[in-house]
Structure formats: C-alpha cells, structure tokens
Amino acid sequence: MKPPPFGYRRAESIPQALEWYAEFEGEAIWLAGGHSVVPSLALRLQAPSVLIDISRLPELSGIVLTEAGLRIGATTTHAEILSDPLVREHAPLLSEAAHHVAHPAIRNRATFGGNLALADPASEFPAVVRCLGAVLDIVGPDGEREVDADDFFLDLYTTAMEPGEILRSILIPRQPPSARMRFSELARRHGDFAMVGAAVRLMQEGGRTIDARICFHAVGTVPVRAHSAENALTGHPLDLDRICSARDALSNDLEPADDPSMPGKMRLHLAGVLLGRVLHSLSDGSLNREDAR
Ligand SMILES: Cc1cc2nc3c(=O)[nH]c(=O)nc-3n(C[C@H](O)[C@H](O)[C@H](O)COP(=O)(O)OP(=O)(O)OC[C@H]3O[C@@H](n4cnc5c(N)ncnc54)[C@H](O)[C@@H]3O)c2cc1C
Known part of the structure; x- marks a missing residue:
C-alpha cells in the first residue's frame, strides 16, 4: 500500500519543532528514525498532515556522563547504543539488549527515543530502562518535566507523554558498583x-x-x-x-x-x-x- 499524502518539515531547534506542531493543531507527528512511523503510514494506520523531523535536533543528540549518570540523547541510534564505550561501561545492560534489537540495517536508523516513545510492549529497551531506574526528560509547549521510567509506560503503545511533547533525553542513573x-x-x-x-x-x-x-x-x-x-x-x-x-x-x-x-x-x-x-x-x-x- 502507498501512504496517504503528507507534508514534511525538518526542524532545526526544539522551539521551532514545537511551534510547527502547534501550527498543525494535532495533525502532525514527530519523525525520528522513521522505522515505525513510515511502515504505519504505508499500512494507513495513521494519516498525519505533516511529519516533523526531529532527528537532527542538536538538543536530542549525544551521550554524556554526568554526576547523576549517563545522559543519552533521544536520537541516539540503536547502533550507537550498541557500540558506545560509555554505554558499555556505565549501562552494559543497554548494550547487551541492543544486540537483540532487530538487525543492523534497522539499528543504524532507529533511535532510542523513538523506541521508548513508541512503547511497543515487545521491545527490549523499555524493560531495560525500567530495570535501571531511568528518568525520561521531556520537553513540550508547557515546559520541561521528568518522568520515572516506572511511570512512563501506561498501556499498549501509550506513554505518559502528552501530544506535542518531545522526549529529549534519557538519564540512566549511576549504577552501584556492586x-x-x-x-x-x-x-x-x-x-x-x-x-x-x-x-x-x-x-x-x-x-x-x-x-x-x-x-x-x-x-x-x-x-x-x-x-x-x-x-x-x-x-x-x-x-x-x-x-x-x-x-x-x-x-x-x-x-x-x-x-x-x-x-x-x-x-x-x-x-x-x-x-x-x-x-x-x-x-x-x-x-x-x-x-x-
Ligand atoms: C523490521 C523491523 C524490526 C524491528 N525489530 C525490533 C526489535 O526486535 N525490537 C525492538 O525493540 N524494536 C524493533 N523494531 C522497532 C525499532 O527498533 C524502533 O523502536 C522503532 O522503529 C522506533 O524508533 P524510530 O527512531 O524509528 O522512531 P519513529 O518511527 O520515527 O517514531 C516512532 C514513534 O515515536 C514518536 N517519536 C519518535 N521520537 C520521539 C521523541 N524523541 N519524542 C517523542 N516522540 C517521538 C513518533 O512520533 C512515532 O509515534 C523493529 C523495526 C523494524 C522496521
């Protein structure tokens, strides 16, 4: 099947992305790696007016070690999770799980944030972030907020994020040495x-x-x-x-x-x-x- 017609915009910053989302009054969806969004369009499971591409937003990228733990940008790909030395050292459970997620072609494009936002109950990463007590950093039209992984996954493909909110990064707290x-x-x-x-x-x-x-x-x-x-x-x-x-x-x-x-x-x-x-x-x-x- 072919997808229904849709527009495409690539956002350069979070404020621009939020402004565009508001402009389309609930008719827009975020696009990250596209490995779930694009098939869902092809299957006509959804028909947005526009895809707002957030995959290049600088605020959503990078993996840094902070005092609180490992902060992983939402657009980090599964392949990066698999190979990053900081992830391997401070969140080895994630690297281990990434090895089981799909195949290299998918892992090269699909993102950590897209995976968590999708909340597929069969998916590996949601279980890992709950196990590690992660905190999800969310930004939206009403500002920023943090949600514990324990409170993030509400139901089948349903999270605590409101429409128009963006998952910016995920904090994996420092794990006890033992x-x-x-x-x-x-x-x-x-x-x-x-x-x-x-x-x-x-x-x-x-x-x-x-x-x-x-x-x-x-x-x-x-x-x-x-x-x-x-x-x-x-x-x-x-x-x-x-x-x-x-x-x-x-x-x-x-x-x-x-x-x-x-x-x-x-x-x-x-x-x-x-x-x-x-x-x-x-x-x-x-x-x-x-x-x-
Ligand atoms: C053939 C195939 C096999 C797969 N096998 C597995 C598997 O074994 N295990 C597994 O866990 N997954 C699997 N996946 C799914 C894949 O790993 C990704 O989880 C999935 O594609 C979502 O990531 P994405 O970056 O592509 O997100 P997209 O498809 O771009 O987006 C997914 C959803 O999340 C929203 N979204 C994306 N990023 C954000 C953000 N930062 N903030 C808010 N909302 C956002 C989008 O609007 C959309 O609703 C597979 C996919 C394919 C195509």
Missing part, C-alpha cells in the same frame, strides 16, 4: 521480536542479595516488573532454592494473555525458564546449569 546485571531473551530467530525477555539487576552484599530488580518484556501491554520474584530473592544467597522460589513467584507477577502465537501459560513457562537461566548466570557459577532450568 550491581550485577544481565539481559536475555528467547526469540524464534535472533533479531526477531522476542517471545519473552528479561532485564535483571542484582546487588549482593555478604553473600546475600540486598536488592533485586527484574523487568520482563513481551509478557503484557507494558514492560512488567516482577516484584514477587524480586522479593523472593532479597535477603537470601543466590542459590538453587532461591532461583526456584523466584521462578515460582513469577505466576504472581505475570499474567500473559493467550494470543495467536502461543497460549499465555506457555509464555509464563518461558519467562520462568529465562529467569532461571539469567539468575544462574549471575550466581557464582557453582550451580549445575541443568539444575537452574
């Missing part, structure tokens, strides 16, 4: 959207887990924190018993719906398998790999 992290997913083929995926961050002290953050994607309408599984781990050594308890607790955290690709129960089972593997890989390695399955 934090150990791992991202993994199960997909039919590498690069496909996952059947289930998980971002996990554990902090351990004196042989016990003192803090656990586990966030799944592709199990519901938003990235889902597994609080019961986190609680099952907290205060205990990461041994086989605890891994089994965390897996068992997942049925309190996740309620995947049946869909044409698989029954919800199957997805829940896969989530447990994945969590077992991830926790095993974060343990001291003394567990038998088969035991963790």
